Amino acid sequence: MYNHFKSISLSHRNAPLSIREQLALSEDSAKGMMLRLKDFFEVSEVLVVSTCNRTEIYYSSAEDLNEDIIKLLLIEKGISDTEPFLDYFERFSEGDTAVKHLFEVATGLHSQVVGDMQIPNQIKHAYQWTADLNLAGPFLHRLLHTIFFANKRVAQETFFRDGAASVSYAAVELLDGLMPNPKILVVGLGEIGTDVCRNLAQKADADVTLVNRTRTKADVLAQELGFKVADFEDVEYEISRADIIVSSIARDEPFFTKEMMVRLRGMSFKYFIDLSVPRSVSPEVEEIPGVMLYAIDSIKSRADEALSRRLESVPQVKEIIGEAVLEFNDWSKEMIVSPTIQKLKGALEQIRKEELGRFTKNLSDSELEKVERITTSMMQKILKLPVLQLKAACKRGEAETLIDVLNDLFNLEKQKESH
Numbered sequence: 001m002y003n004h005f006k007s008i009s010l011s012h013r014n015a016p017l018s019i020r021e022q023l024a025l026s027e028d029s030a031k032g033m034m035l036r037l038k039d040f041f042e043v044s045e046v047l048v049v050s051t052c053n054r055t056e057i058y059y060s061s062a063e064d065l066n067e068d069i070i071k072l073l074l075i076e077k078g079i080s081d082t083e084p085f086l087d088y089f090e091r092f093s094e095g096d097t098a099v100k101h102l103f104e105v106a107t108g109l110h111s112q113v114v115g116d117m118q119i120p121n122q123i124k125h126a127y128q129w130t131a132d133l134n135l136a137g138p139f140l141h142r143l144l145h146t147i148f149f150a151n152k153r154v155a156q157e158t159f160f161r162d163g164a165a166s167v168s169y170a171a172v173e174l175l176d177g178l179m180p181n182p183k184i185l186v187v188g189l190g191e192i193g194t195d196v197c198r199n200l201a202q203k204a205d206a207d208v209t210l211v212n213r214t215r216t217k218a219d220v221l222a223q224e225l226g227f228k229v230a231d232f233e234d235v236e237y238e239i240s241r242a243d244i245i246v247s248s249i250a251r252d253e254p255f256f257t258k259e260m261m262v263r264l265r266g267m268s269f270k271y272f273i274d275l276s277v278p279r280s281v282s283p284e285v286e287e288i289p290g291v292m293l294y295a296i297d298s299i300k301s302r303a304d305e306a307l308s309r310r311l312e313s314v315p316q317v318k319e320i321i322g323e324a325v326l327e328f329n330d331w332s333k334e335m336i337v338s339p340t341i342q343k344l345k346g347a348l349e350q351i352r353k354e355e356l357g358r359f360t361k362n363l364s365d366s367e368l369e370k371v372e373r374i375t376t377s378m379m380q381k382i383l384k385l386p387v388l389q390l391k392a393a394c395k396r397g398e399a400e401t402l403i404d405v406l407n408d409l410f411n412l413e414k415q416k417e418s419h
Contacts, residue, residue, distance in 0.1 A: 004044075004060045005095040005139065007102070008070055011054035012112050015088040023077055023085075025050035031129050033057070033076060038135065040072065041065050045140040049105070049126045051119070052198065053112050058102060060139060066091040099143065099328065103321045106147045107154055113166040115310040118202065120151050142331060150324035157320070160313040162306060167296065168195035170303040171273050172203075174294060175244055178271050185242035187211045187235060187255075189218060192275050193248035201225040209242070211235050240264050248275040254282035261288040275299070333394035340403045341387055347411075348379050 010023055025033060030048040037043050037059060047058040057069055070089050074082040092098040101110075106123045108115045127144050130136045136144075155161050175184065186197055189212040200206050208227040212218040215231060222229045230238045239245055239260075249255050256272060269290040274281040277296060285291050352375050360368055393402045 003095045004062055005058070005098045005143075006061065006064060006066060007056060007058040007092045007098040008066050008073075009054065009056045009090040009092070009101065009105075010088055011056070011090070011110065013110065014090060019085065019088055020053065020055065022079070023055045023073065024052070025055055027125075027129060029076075030126070031133060033073065034130065034133055034135055036072060036076065037069065038133075041068065045130075045137045046135045047102075047126055047130050047140060047144075049123060051122050054105070054110075056105070058098060058140075060137075064093045066093060096325075096329075100321070100325055102143070103147055103150065103325060107151055107317060107321060108160070109314070109317060109321075113169065114307065114314070115160045117161055117169075120148070123147070138335070139332065143328060146324050146328045146331075150320055153320050153324075154317050158313040158316045159309040160317050162309055166195065166307075167275060167300050167303050168192050169199050170299045170306070171196055171246060171275060172199040174273065174299060174302075175200075175246075176203075179243060181205075181207070182243035183241060184208045184244045184246065185211065185238050186246045186248075188247060188249035188276070188280070189221060190248055190250060193246070194221060196246055196248070196275070197221055197225055197227065201227075209238055211238060236260065236264060239270070242270070243268070244271045244273065245281075246273045246275065247280045249280040250276065251280060252278060254280055256281040256285060258282060258284040258287055261285050261291060273299070330394070340407070341383075341390060344386060345383060348383065352376070352379055 010020065012020065025048060030050055034046045034048055037046050037057070041059075041061065042063065043059045043061045043065070045060040049056040049058075055073070057073065059065070059069070067086075070086060070091075071082050074085055079085060090101075092101050104110050106119060108117070108119045111119055123144070127136070130140065175182065184200065184207060186193055186200075186208060189197070189210060193212075197208065197210065200208050206227075208225075210218040210222050210227050210229050211232055211234075213232050215229070218229045221227070239256075245256070247256060256274075270292070272281045272285060272291065272293045274293065274295050279295060281293055281295075283293065283295075286293050356371065356375065360371055363371065390402055
């Protein structure tokens with residue numbers, strides 16, 4: 001099973017946003033894709049991970065289906081000319097590389113913002129989709145629970161998840177400390193403004209209104225995240241009713257000025273968070289009573305400090321991953337000998353029962369109980385050494401030879417047929 005595990009990956013490392021957007025999968029489309037794989041190919045376990053930065057498919061199959069699955073994904077997304085897209089994908093055709101890649105993705109080592117705190121939850125959602133469709137077997141269950149435990153160790157033993165390591169996340173973290181349940185206005189939906197919105201969407205009951213020069217872009221994002229939208233022409237009205245204004249407008253001179261704030265006299269206490277370069281909020285707005293401004297330099301400083309701590313933790317995170325992968329490898333190798341161990345137990349148990357049937361007919365119930373305990377204990381001790389030797393052979397990569405020897409010695413294949 002371990003050597004049958006494979007995957008394909010389309011991520012920010014190799015593909016621009018314009019390509020990733022075309023191949024992103026919602027929950028329904030991810031589940032549909034998994035069912036297609038089950039229908040079209042000989043796959044036993046499937047996991048589909050889809051976020052704004054990556055679309056990945058993990059599966060177990062004796063065959064290398066990577067190229068076929070890439071083409072199926074493209075066709076399912078309405079792309080008939082698949083050739084231009086093929087180079088954007090990474091392929092993992094060996095079990096050890098596919099397993100290690102999933103560990104590194106799930107812990108945030110491959111995230112656009114290293115140590116991304118959202119990725120563990122995204123992997124859990126993907127696991128739930130797989131479980132809903134009964135497409136997770138013993139291998140995938142064990143693999144993901146090992147990953148979740150490794151993630152817990154990363155959070156508890158390192159600084160890899162500490163602080164907000166991106167400007168957009170640092171801005172949202174700043175928002176949390178300003179006031180409870182604020183009305184938030186996000187003006188400008190470029191890359192950083194969109195990232196702020198996606199981070200805000202992780203917070204329950206966030207009251208967010210979006211304003212963008214191109215209303216269509218605001219409508220699409222608001223529909224996806226469950227936010228409200230206002231026209232750019234109504235921005236001053238929206239400022240008057242907002243508690244916090246996040247600005248990432250791209251322009252050469254400030255859009256939010258002291259004069260604008262004077263026009264909105266009588267307004268309540270307000271915070272401006274300016275994420276634009278050049279700045280889109282004039283520093284003079286703080287001359288208006290009740291207005292406070294946080295500029296990108298202070299926010300970026302917080303993010304850089306957190307990112308530095310996370311990068312320093314990378315060797316420790318890799319060490320934790322290495323230990324977890326080693327543990328999982330040992331378990332998966334033991335899975336190879338598990339059927340042989342069960343057959344050996346069954347063969348010895350059959351011998352025990354047959355011999356007891358021959359010699360215990362005249363024993364009392366108490367005598368029979370003692371003989372049962374004695375022979376069961378003897379059988380367990382006889383089994384102990386072969387089982388330990390099998391597990392040790394697994395770690396040395398020599399299990400197949402010992403399996404063949406045990407099959408010949410105890411005629412296990414014949415025993416299986418007779419059962």
